[in-house]
Amino acid sequence: MDQQTRQALKHDQFVDTTQHGLEWATENRNSLIRISVAVVIALFIVIGGYLFYQHRSEQATVAFGEAMQSYQTPLAQPGQAVPPGVKTFPSSAERAKAANALFTATADKYGMTPSGKLARYFAGLTFVEAGENASAESTLKQVAGGMNADLAALAKLSLAQLYRQTGRDAQAIDLYNELAAKSASTVPPGLAQLQLAELYENQGKPDLAKKVYAQLKDKDAKGPAGQLAAQKLNPAAAPAGPGAQ
Secondary structure (H helix, E strand, O other): OOHHHHHHHHHHHHHHHHHHHHHHHHHOHHHHHHHHHHHHHHHHHHHHHHHHHHHHHHHHHHHHHHHHHHHOOOEOOOOOOOOOOOOOEOOHHHHHHHHHHHHHHHHHHOOOOHHHHHHHHHHHHHHHHOOOHHHHHHHHHHHHOOOOHHHHHHHHHHHHHHHHHOOOHHHHHHHHHHHHOOOOOOOOHHHHHHHHHHHHHHOOOHHHHHHHHHHHHHHOOOOHHHHHHHHHHOHHHOOOOOOOO
16 A cells, blocks of 8 residues: 555544544534533633632621720720720720620621631630620631631630639540640640649649640740749749849
């Protein structure tokens, strides 16, 4: 078979393949159109969803900033001179209630965004400051059970403090031990152990406190928590203050 014949056969095969492809496309035209439309719609949904999330995140950031501004409003006693145009609150409890309403609204509206999740945590804190312990507990538990480990650790630490304030030391101890066994960047294990030791001291259980301090000193001898634990174990060896002779 000469070269010209081979080229002709190749050409015929290409023509046949192309023709079969065109025939298949013609026969399945409606299916192809549906698939193409589905792909385009999926792309629009993904892109639109991303843009919508970004927009919601920006709105959540603004709302959270307004709540924080309220939370940082200065306090002023009745009769105290206040510059014109400066807003104040008469007590931390009143300020907490006002900020709580904004934090809660932000969390409820933008709960899937980072600012919304952070707002939920601050809603728990402001419930505590406002003296609404039941709402504080349920809110902090919600944050503590969330997927954000660092924020969950902060909520557990605040929840443990609430348990201590309301006479539930056993639950606080469980949370401190849980935090000490992990390594969240927001709540180092050493901090949880120091809080646990302090709780034991307040309970009048110095032996248990010393045991926690000793474990912390051995585990983190050069760290600030370990050094503080060493001072607690041997107060006489604590470094002298700046004014000491």
